Amino acid sequence: MPLKRILPPLVALLLLLPGCAPKIKIFASQATEPLKEYVVDGKGEGKIALIHLRGFLTTQPNQGMLRSQPSPVQELVNALKLAEADDEVGGVVVAIDSPGGTATASDVLYHELLDFKTRSGKKVVAAMFDVAASxxxxxxxxADWILAHPTTITGSVGVVFMRPKLSGLMDKVGVDVEVSKSGKDKDMGSPFRPTTPEEEALFQGIIDDLAARFHELVMANRKLTEENMATVKTARVFTANQAKAIGLIDQIGYVQDAFAKARELAGLEEDAKVVTYRRDLYPDDNPYNTLDSAEPFRPTLLGVDARYVMPPSAGFCYVWVRGVTR
Structure with missing residues (x-):
């Protein structure tokens, strides 16, 4: 068989099975510089810490062409430790621009922010940008207060389990996979064969369980009416205006409004400093700079970060997958 016919399915297999495929690094350089504090707003006494949470949420480090970057979970925890140790910091603004990520990473972030509040007694304001979904x-x-930008998309309170199927493609090119297993469900979710009705039921049970946890946390933190919660459970997304009307957020505004609310909740003066934690110094720094350090290469698919549509490993995700599902 010609190589050009065999190569595409083999490449697809490597992309779809990251847990089994070898990890290839061109350079092993790591982002090892410590985080340092930089002022991005205000000149008064006291501080509000600005922490960015963006991209696909995972506990895995971001693999670049030239180096690896800490995962979003690791970076948030690092920044929270600095904010907690600084007695001048009265509160934190977490700037979120993310469609979500793995269920575990999302839950760890929730746990770490909640623990930070409990340990430190410091206030947390969430500021949503383009997308803060799932x-x-x-x-x-x-957060003690959730603010969304006027054009934010949020919601998507639910779980998705994407499992691409290659069986049709493999039939066309004459490729097969033999599997030996210890139990009948050991390879459930395999991309190499259709999913059985029994497996569909098992997957749905997992999805329902994870969704129930998400729903319980929304109810515990937002106190929605039964009618509004029923709408949220459809896992649809909302505009900022819709999210405020249904009770998912507290305010519509801009990042400066989030700073003002954090200063108010922390009992700080109106011009208290806003600090952020970065590895590199940037000229003319400001709150909209989301870089901690020089960015690694990230794979793109038609100009879109490929991690948004191709999670780094198979699993159940709290993520809004835009325009790629039927």
């Missing part, structure tokens, strides 16, 4: 919204739930 796991991005999950991570905002511990």
């Amino acid at each position: 796991g991005g919204y999950y991570a905002a739930l511990p």
Whole structure:
């Protein structure tokens, strides 16, 4: 068989099975510089810490062409530790721009923010930017105040389990996979064969269980009416105006409004400093700079970060998958 016919399905297999495929690094350089504090707004006494949470939420480090970057979970925890240790910091603004991510990463972020509040007694304001959906919204739930930009998309309170199927493609190119297993369900979810009705039921049970946890946390933190919660459970997304009307957020505004609310909740003066934590110094720094350090290469699919539509490993995700499902 010609190589050009065999190569595409083999490449697809490597992309779809990251847990089994070898990890290839061109350079092993790591982002090892410590985080340092930089002032991005205000000149008064006291501080509000600005922490960015963006991209696909995972506990895995971001693999670049030139180096690896810490995962979003690791970076948030690092920044929270600095904010907690600084007695001048009265509160935190978490700027969220994320469609969500893995169920575990989203839940860890929720846990870490809640623990930070409990340990430190410091206030947390969540400020949503372009998208704060699914796991991005999950991570905002511990906040004392949730603010969305006028054009934010949020919601998508639910779970998705994407499992691409290659069986049709493999039939066309004459490729097969033999599987030996210890139990009948050991390879459930395999991309190499159709899913059985029994497996569909098992998957749905897992999805329902994970969704129930998400729903319980929304109810515990937002106190929605039964009618509004029923709408939220459809897992649809909402505009900022819709989210405020249904009770998912507290305010519509801009990042400066989030700073003002955090200063108010922390009992700080109106011009208290806003600090952020970065590895590199940037000229003319400001709150909209989301870089902690020089960015690694990230794979793109038609100009879109490929991690948004191709999660780094198989699993159940609190993520809003835009325009790629039927």
